[in-house]
Amino acid sequence: MADQMVLATQKWLNKTYGSLAGFDRAPENGQTGWATIYSLREGLQHELGITSLANGFGPLTKSKLATQLGRIQLNSSSKIVKLIKGAFWCKGINPQSFTEKYDVYLGSAIKNLQKNAGLTANGVLTVNLIAALFDMSAFTLLAKGDARIREMQQALNSQYSEQLGVLPCDGIYQRDTNQALIYYLQRIEGLGSTANGVYGPGTISRTPTVNPGAQGAIVKLIQYGLYVNGFYTGSFNGNFDTSVSTAIVDFRKFMKLPPYTATADLTVIKGLLTSNGNTNRDSDTFDTATQLSAAQAQMIKNYGFKIVGRYLTGSVGTGTNRRNKNLTTAEIKNLTAAGLKIFPIYEDGGYEVSYFTATQGINDAAAAVLAARKLGFPRASTIYFAVDVDIQAGDLAGTVVPYFQSIAQYCQNLEYQVGIYGTRNACQAVKSLVTHSFVADMSYGWSGNLGFKMPHNWAFDQFVEYGIGGVDIDQGASSGRDLGTNKFAPRTDFVSPNSALKKLLGDFNLSVGKTVKIYKDDTLELSVTARNSLSAQGGSGSITINKNGISSVDLGAWLRHHSNLPSGVLDIVLDKTGSNSLFTKIKSGLMTISSAVNTDRSYSVTITIDIFETDQGPLSDALSLVYKAKVKINNNIFQGINPEKITNSVAISVLIIAGIIIVTNGGLPAVSGILEIIQLIISKIA
Structure with missing residues (x-):
């Protein structure tokens, strides 16, 4: 349904700025969207004296805007004021008019936005508040939002909006919220101006160990982390009580992070705030694209590994560096003789979103099942089909979901189970279609991992890559849901x-x-x-x-x-x-x-x-x-x-x-x- 004031804003933008070079005309449909936001931003840039228009709200726009804030006051008049009112109409907040006059009603709209964002409702415009206004971020609870997460978002804004910008307060745990929690930790650690929302070496070295009975900001951060990961339902009061202790033990057990105590150390805190967690932790699983010799298999077993993920088909590298990555019957003998168990991975493409279609799912399932049968993987083995690309949530329903629907359809009458290798959001999107998930948590910067819970059906958790004796491996944790196999019986009853x-x-x-x-x-x-x-x-x-x-x-x-x-x-x-x-x-x-x-x-x-x-x-x-x-x-x-x-x-x-x-x-x-x-x-x- 068209909003008449949004439509009026769109028409005015096109009439006023439509002839400018680089201006993106707003769609005149009365509906808020990014196209209209871009037009508002470009109109603002023009009024700030920027001649090269762009649809972002970058450092130049912010620095120019900062010099004009003193002129945007009650009873002043300017096109910038009218642009701000238009942005309010697009945000769904009523400024009562669409004129160039800064009146008391605009002041009320500003206070309304500040209150929704968790800020002091003083009616004072800041650069970061205007940046949040000229954006599609929501500041009211969305239908799929969580009121407790919104409470957390507002609290983070109240403390760090000047440093981080005004974050969405929609109740959806997302990348910005996740990074704000890391920033919160960094400020607690005393990093000051070097805090940046990235869990790097400095943050790791300063991460404290927190025990039951503690109080304060670090405990509140732990409570936030436990809540967004689904392990805590108490209040965000900063008290390390028995409910926090129980939640930490449950989180450790779910993620296989021994010892299973209530201590919140680096392993727990980084595990709550990032997908890869403490990359120095011990585990018994790895995957590799290297065809392992008997000596290499024994060497890796001596490091304490028990389970290895290997590819059913394909190759890696290009040109003279191209080499086969597929598991062979000779390699199976090497691995099992060393005491290792094996689980199968299928990845022969899939590095672009366009790869994932229903038809491709049928073809990949056929190739994977044929290879698994020839190698002799036993009945009920799970084949992990790879989604090795960072797919945004909005694209999953039209790509990864039909791809796995076809794979599940192919395999439903056969002996193998379906698994997925991919980011947390990809694993969550197909959880009803797969038996197990192999989570690509090592790619901690991918949007599909930041801000998403670990899937409850996870079997393997890939968290760091490095080399052992010339073999490149990706280390992972095992939940015990899939132990791999060391029993192989290649099928011979194939029909041409x-x-x-x-x-x-x-x-x-x-x-x-x-x-x-x-x-x-x-x-x-x-x-x-x-x-x-x-x-x-x-x-x-x-x-x-x-x-x-x-x-x-x-x-x-x-x-x-x-x-x-x-x-x-x-x-x-x-x-x-x-x-x-x-x-x-x-x-x-x-x-x-x-x-x-x-x-x-x-x-x-x-x-x-x-x-x-x-x-x-x-x-x-x-x-x-x-x-x-x-x-x-x-x-x-x-x-x-x-x-x-x-x-x-x-x-x-x-x-x-x-x-x-x-x-x-x-x-x-x-x-x-x-x-x-x-x-x-x-x-x-x-």
């Missing part, structure tokens, strides 16, 4: 795609890479192609095939979601799926259905069946069957039917049935039966 086709389709004369034209007349065209690849899109767009065939429930749900089928048509479709012989020979697979309206007044449907495993065994390579069907509407079969009534959803229902009949017996379909069913469906919508 062509052998699978022979078993599935009989004497249909179809092989990988070949297309067979099944039927063609004036009404219907049918063909099938066998591909040495996976073609289903995965995710919600695909229907699962398991040892019981296609579920009528799943197919029915898909049809209801993707098409508006007339009454009675859905029952006809579902009735043809119950005893399908091809599908019952497929132990695990996916079916995707897509449709198109053609320029020649015909409808086409493509039915793709990705086959992961048959009743003969797992496939040694990718295989998909692609059935294509085309029905023309300008012929006798549609006689008497208004073409406008033959909708895309009808085409879907007609050709799904055609496709199901095609694959029912694995041979030539009874075309007369297909036409009969098409006529039956058409009669339902006539």
